[in-house]
Amino acid sequence: xxxxxxxxxxLENEAGALSRVAGLFSARGYNIQSLxxxxxxxxxxxxxxxxxxxxxxxxxxxxxxxxKLVDVVRLVDLTEGPxxxxxxxxIKVRAEGSLxxxxxxxxxxxxxxxxxxxxxFYTIEVTGTGTKLDAYLExxxxxxxxxxxxxxxxxxxxxxxxxxV
Amino acid sequence: MELTxxxxxxxxxxxEGVEYLFGYPGGAALHLYDALYTQDKVQHILVRHEQGATHxxxxxxxxxxxxxxxxxxxxxxxxNTVTGIATAHMDSIPLVVFTAQVxxxxxxxxxxxxxxSVGITRPCVKHNFLVRDVRxxxxxxxxxxxxxxxxxxxxVVVDIPKDITAHxxxxxxxxxxxxxxxxxxxxxxQTQIKKGVELLLSAKRPMIYTGGGIVLGEASASLTAFVRxxxxxxxxxxxxxxxxxxxxxxxxGMLGMHxxxxxxxxxxxxxxxxxxxxxxxxxxxxxxxxxxxxARIVHVDVDPSSIGKTVPVxxxxxxxxxxxxxxxxxxxxxxxxxxxxxxxKSWWQQIxxxxxxxxxxxxxxxxxxxxxxxxxxxxxxxxGDAYVTSDVGQHQMWTAQYYKFxxxxxxxxxxxxxxxxxxxxxxMGVQFAHPNDTVVCVTGEASIQMCIQExxxxxxxxxPIKVVNLNNRYMGMVRQWQEFFYEKRYSHSYxxxxxxxxxxxxxxxxxxxxxxxxSDVEGVLKEALGMKDRLVFMDxxxxxxxxxxxxxxxxxxxxxxxxxxxxxxVPTDRELA
Ligand SMILES: Cc1ncc(C[n+]2csc(CCOP(=O)(O)OP(=O)(O)O)c2C)c(N)n1
Numbered sequence: 001x002x003x004x005x006x007x008x009x010x011l012e013n014e015a016g017a018l019s020r021v022a023g024l025f026s027a028r029g030y031n032i033q034s035l036x037x038x039x040x041x042x043x044x045x046x047x048x049x050x051x052x053x054x055x056x057x058x059x060x061x062x063x064x065x066x067x068k069l070v071d072v073v074r075l076v077d078l079t080e081g082p083x084x085x086x087x088x089x090x091i092k093v094r095a096e097g098s099l100x101x102x103x104x105x106x107x108x109x110x111x112x113x114x115x116x117x118x119x120x121f122y123t124i125e126v127t128g129t130g131t132k133l134d135a136y137l138e139x140x141x142x143x144x145x146x147x148x149x150x151x152x153x154x155x156x157x158x159x160x161x162x163x164x165v
Numbered sequence: 166m167e168l169t170x171x172x173x174x175x176x177x178x179x180x181e182g183v184e185y186l187f188g189y190p191g192g193a194a195l196h197l198y199d200a201l202y203t204q205d206k207v208q209h210i211l212v213r214h215e216q217g218a219t220h221x222x223x224x225x226x227x228x229x230x231x232x233x234x235x236x237x238x239x240x241x242x243x244x245n246t247v248t249g250i251a252t253a254h255m256d257s258i259p260l261v262v263f264t265a266q267v268x269x270x271x272x273x274x275x276x277x278x279x280x281x282s283v284g285i286t287r288p289c290v291k292h293n294f295l296v297r298d299v300r301x302x303x304x305x306x307x308x309x310x311x312x313x314x315x316x317x318x319x320x321v322v323v324d325i326p327k328d329i330t331a332h333x334x335x336x337x338x339x340x341x342x343x344x345x346x347x348x349x350x351x352x353x354x355q356t357q358i359k360k361g362v363e364l365l366l367s368a369k370r371p372m373i374y375t376g377g378g379i380v381l382g383e384a385s386a387s388l389t390a391f392v393r394x395x396x397x398x399x400x401x402x403x404x405x406x407x408x409x410x411x412x413x414x415x416x417x418g419m420l421g422m423h424x425x426x427x428x429x430x431x432x433x434x435x436x437x438x439x440x441x442x443x444x445x446x447x448x449x450x451x452x453x454x455x456x457x458x459x460a461r462i463v464h465v466d467v468d469p470s471s472i473g474k475t476v477p478v479x480x481x482x483x484x485x486x487x488x489x490x491x492x493x494x495x496x497x498x499x500x501x502x503x504x505x506x507x508x509x510k511s512w513w514q515q516i517x518x519x520x521x522x523x524x525x526x527x528x529x530x531x532x533x534x535x536x537x538x539x540x541x542x543x544x545x546x547x548x549g550d551a552y553v554t555s556d557v558g559q560h561q562m563w564t565a566q567y568y569k570f571x572x573x574x575x576x577x578x579x580x581x582x583x584x585x586x587x588x589x590x591x592x593m594g595v596q597f598a599h600p601n602d603t604v605v606c607v608t609g610e611a612s613i614q615m616c617i618q619e620x621x622x623x624x625x626x627x628x629p630i631k632v633v634n635l636n637n638r639y640m641g642m643v644r645q646w647q648e649f650f651y652e653k654r655y656s657h658s659y660x661x662x663x664x665x666x667x668x669x670x671x672x673x674x675x676x677x678x679x680x681x682x683x684s685d686v687e688g689v690l691k692e693a694l695g696m697k698d699r700l701v702f703m704d705x706x707x708x709x710x711x712x713x714x715x716x717x718x719x720x721x722x723x724x725x726x727x728x729x730x731x732x733x734x735v736p737t738d739r740e741l742a
Binding site: 012015016019020023027057060061064065067068070071072073165 | 284295312
């Protein structure tokens with residue numbers, strides 16, 4: 001069984017820390033569906049979110065191997081508890097003639113926003129879970145998508161629990 | 166007082182108690198070398214190749230438990246250390262390797278002798294650092310030694326740009342390293358230990374399997390006491406040899422691909438297995454699906470990622486081997502349950518039957534020198550008390566099988582990476598650490614040529630190493646696999662155009678002996694071992710048809726051993742000529 005897991009990491013904000021994590025995944029043949037990283041309010045720390053999949057044994061190894069990296073300060077597998085996941089997507093879609101209204105209607109249904117407009121194109125911002133973004137893409141008329149940019153997943157645990165030093 | 170980065174470097178090493186720095190100079194390292202010139206606390210050992218420096222530091226570390234320290238220049242100096250760093254990494258050996266780097270302003274410009282040393286070494290170090298400011302130098306060095314030597318040990322690389330070694334700052338060496346993201350576990354979880362002991366005491370056919378973690382964790386004494394208290398059979402991995410006295414009757418010899426029949430069969434039939442400081446690698450387990458099919462497993466390791474990695478474990482215990490074994494011992498002694506003596510008795514009867522097969526018997530010969538015969542004599546003449554390094558191949562396996570190590574840190578070999586070229590430079594590090602002890606390097610004619618240049622270092626520092634070259638004119642281990650698995654197509658495994666090793670040794674200023682008759686083996690070994698102040702290179706011309714037995718083929722189960730020591734089917738020198 002290969003399950004999807006969201007692993008959230010507090011990482012030392014050091015040069016090379018990102019490549020240690022990325023190198024670990026490629027060297028050991030673990031898969032990465034998405035990886036995001038950015039500094040936090042504490043400038044010595046970065047927050048990284050990795051979406052990966054694998055059997056229970058593989059996920060256990062991934063978390064153990066990540067914990068072994070000296071730059072990894074804290075780590076949690078968000079999928080083990082209640083959590084919120086969000087991903088942002090920017091899409092440039094052909095929106096001419098009759099398509100124009102149709103595309104706008106779909107944006108509203110998915111609670112997205114049109115953030116840039118030309119005669120022929122809308123640029124749209126949609127936020128949600130990965131599945132929601134996939135679903136949105138499915139609804140768009142075939143051939144209408146010019147470009148998509150996805151941020152990769154970030155996640156946080158629900159409630160009062162937090163990942164802290 | 167303000168000091169230059171180079172002076173700070175030397176001061177820090179002295180603070181860490183570094184006796185020997187194995188190294189090789191070059192442009193980016195010149196400030197550092199200048200600082201070494203004007204002090205006498207740290208002795209620099211000039212090797213002939215940077216790979217040799219890393220293996221020498223590694224041998225020093227393996228034989229003492231203290232970290233081995235290396236200094237090389239940027240670019241090719243750094244890349245030449247990679248094999249040695251990876252070797253240490255696979256066997257969890259504490260090394261601190263300083264690589265000089267081009268000046269900070271040049272980094273990224275493809276400067277002369279620039280390589281991304283931190284990037285190149287990243288996958289084969291425990292951790293590495295690039296020093297960006299001279300004010301960080303001392304604290305980085307402190308952290309490097311701390312990380313290398315604690316928890317599961319390993320190599321740490323510190324890359325120092327040339328300008329940093331010239332910049333000045335106030336010198337201060339911290340007492341301790343504080344790293345919030347790194348805190349190795351020492352004590353095991355008591356509930357887990359309790360569960361582990363209960364399971365062990367419930368065993369009918371128990372087995373104990375321990376590895377290099379016992380050596381690294383200085384847990385030999387605790388292990389020996391624990392095993393004797395229980396009266397359970399014990400086996401060691403290649404890396405663990407010496408951590409339990411090999412002549413003890415509870416010891417079943419090494420396990421795994423070239424393990425003994427009794428050790429492998431006991432693994433296959435046991436109902437409870439205690440593993441300590443061992444990592445269930447493929448050379449140990451063979452086919453995972455057939456590994457210890459009846460056993461419930463207790464696994465103690467300081468590295469949580471070693472537990473449950475390849476084999477599911479019922480009772481995981483994360484902790485330092487020595488501390489956990491002592492805790493287990495207390496619980497065993499306090500327990501009302503005692504080992505099931507009745508079951509144990511019949512288990513031992515079974516084991517003695519397997520042992521009775523005498524799987525290490527080989528065919529003696531009056532004409533040809535059998536490699537095993539040389540090693541048996543070496544063992545007897547040194548009383549099992551020498552430091553023995555080896556290279557990689559058949560000779561390594563025979564040494565592991567026929568030299569009975571009684572103490573830890575005496576058997577020094579590259580187990581995880583299997584690095585040919587390791588033996589001689591490693592022996593140098595061992596001899597520096599133990600100037601008055603016998604240090605033997607058992608090697609093969611292929612392996613020895615990978616770092617043969619270090620014979621010159623041995624001359625410069627008068628290291629009286631005894632080289633036992635088991636010269637079968639083949640990359641024996643490769644040839645053995647080709648014989649078994651490639652229908653005797655000996656593709657590129659014959660060693661042609663060999664040098665005359667005795668002349669070669671002599672030209673480096675050493676003593677060389679060539680031995681061709683079994684009747685000369687003992688005498689020459691005796692004479693060589695008696696030459697306390699000379700390096701002696703013994704070139705034993707051995708039987709080309711020997712194979713290493715027993716053998717569990719790759720991907721086979723422990724109970725599927727090749728046993729009957731039949732001779733190899735192989736064209737000899739004469740037939741090839
Ligand atoms: C650096 C390196 N290259 C290649 C190998 C693959 N290898 C393993 S054993 C062996 C042959 C070793 O031959 P020799 O040193 O003569 O020892 P023997 O097996 O004959 O005792 C080779 C080539 C290795 N282990 N290390």
